[in-house]
């Protein structure tokens with residue numbers, strides 16, 4: 423009954439694919455809250471939610487899994503509780519860690535796909551490199567102000583994050599509006615469901631650039647770098 | 657030759673356009689010059705920093721390839737597409 427309204431698109435087979443899949447949402451900020459919520463509601467079998475942070479009042483304009491009473495608590499613990507209430511069929515596994523070179527392979531080994539909820543390029547590249555090495559699809563997104571971007575790194579079938587972005591400078595505390603992470607985080611969940619159920623055309627080799635000021639969605643092609651230090655050998 | 661230059665985000669406000677057709681030569685230098693003629697002298701600064709390196713806070717794609725490692729080797733062909741945008745890194 424829970425999945426009745428989505429079965430016309432993905433079928434029993436697609437629903438079974440979701441049920442049998444395991445996904446990591448890395449970063450439980452604005453993007454992560456949205457993506458994880460829709461994935462759990464859709465009936466993903468197992469979801470790892472990863473974040474080292476604690477709930478802060480300034481998160482509440484966009485991170486809707488947390489409330490005033492949660493301030494100071496680990497984000498992943500609060501999120502796990504809410505998400506289990508939403509769908510008790512899903513196995514929600516919280517990890518209160520900062521993803522780095524030392525722990526990333528253990529995490530990736532457990533999952534079929536990784537969803538980017540991060541706000542740091544250093545951590546994104548750690549994930550990208552591990553995903554390329556293991557052949558794990560990686561749904562990337564980023565937001566800033568009214569803008570967002572989205573692409574799917576599918577190792578061997580399109581460019582990786584390093585091909586597209588090369589080296590990046592960190593910018594701390596980017597301005598973010600709730601509805602913008604709502605849109606981009608939803609699109610991450612959508613791409614994830616498409617990849618798992620093999621329905622539709624995933625955003626591989628294409629980069630979506632969204633601008634909320636004039637609701638402009640534009641997709642540009644992105645190509646592999648034949649000399650990419652990470653993905654050129656696969 | 658004819659190149660399509662696409663701008664995104666605040667670059668659109670800054671230069672008042674989403675897309676321009678440029679008539680330019682084969683090199684990146686000649687593209688920057690042609691773009692500055694239409695969009696204004698400052699446009700060069702959207703591509704290069706003071707040292708002449710490609711700016712770290714812009715992504716420039718030439719037919720989908722990031723410019724950073726290939727800027728010296730670029731030889732434009734008629735119909736090439738160039739996109740310039742500031743990456744969004746927040747979450």
Ligand SMILES: [Zn+2]
Nearest residue numbers: 582585650653
């Ligand atoms: Zn690559």
